[in-house]
Amino acid sequence: AQSVTQLGSHVSVSEGALVLLRCNYSSSVPPYLFWYVQYPNQGLQLLLKYTTGATLVKGINGFEAEFKKSETSFHLTKPSAHMSDAAEYFCAVFGNNRKLIWGLGTSLAVNP
Amino acid sequence: GAVVSQHPSRVICKSGTSVKIECRSLDFQATTMFWYRQFPKQSLMLMATSNEGSKATYEQGVEKDKFLINHASLTLSTLTVTSAHPEDSSFYICSASLIAGPYNEQFFGPGTRLTVL
Numbered sequence: 001a002q003s004v005t006q007l008g009s010h011v012s013v014s015e016g017a018l019v020l021l022r023c024n025y026s027s028s029v030p031p032y033l034f035w036y037v038q039y040p041n042q043g044l045q046l047l048l049k050y051t052t053g054a055t056l057v058k059g060i061n062g063f064e065a066e067f068k069k070s071e072t073s074f075h076l077t078k079p080s081a082h083m084s085d086a087a088e089y090f091c092a093v094f095g096n097n098r099k100l101i102w103g104l105g106t107s108l109a110v111n112p
Numbered sequence: 113g114a115v116v117s118q119h120p121s122r123v124i125c126k127s128g129t130s131v132k133i134e135c136r137s138l139d140f141q142a143t144t145m146f147w148y149r150q151f152p153k154q155s156l157m158l159m160a161t162s163n164e165g166s167k168a169t170y171e172q173g174v175e176k177d178k179f180l181i182n183h184a185s186l187t188l189s190t191l192t193v194t195s196a197h198p199e200d201s202s203f204y205i206c207s208a209s210l211i212a213g214p215y216n217e218q219f220f221g222p223g224t225r226l227t228v229l
Contacts, residue, residue: 032214032215036220041203041223041225042222042223043116043118043205043220043221043222043223044156044205044207044220045220046217046219049217051213051215090155090156094215094216098144098215098216099146099158099161100158100218102155102156103155104154104155105154105155107153
């Protein structure tokens, strides 16, 4: 069965520090992977996705993620956190049933 | 492009009443629409998958008579919470999907906050 695990339900960083949000997946087929961001009381916005090709994927707002097949990981990073990055982040894999399978989410806090 | 709207953004209703939430894809025709429910500080829970012109497919444990879904066109799906009760209070999010090769890309609406008194 396919699944997504996000390590760390809460991550806190200082403004300007590196952001690292972890996502591991389980899939028997080549995965299509997504990172979404959700600001309070809003819907979800796609940050980036991996489908095929280059394993380092760049997204919006300075975020990027690297698909590592050997580690079954798709961690999200940003070199320098900004206060506006405080939000909930969700990792998802496209399932065999053509639905998204979601991680539980990671709440990112950015401290001044 | 790929904008999805939801209406209303917030609704407060009395217990026993029904509430309709609309989900529209504004600039594209969606092959499929999804309805999610999200509890505070939790992930998204898929409620149902909706295709235009056919009956919605509900996830296990979701009452189809409680959560009525109508997918009238390729740009509009509605979720009606019938005889709402306080336990139905939640954040409801829809998404509209485009087939992008071997996967579907989902575009999300801004969500509807339902409070049942």
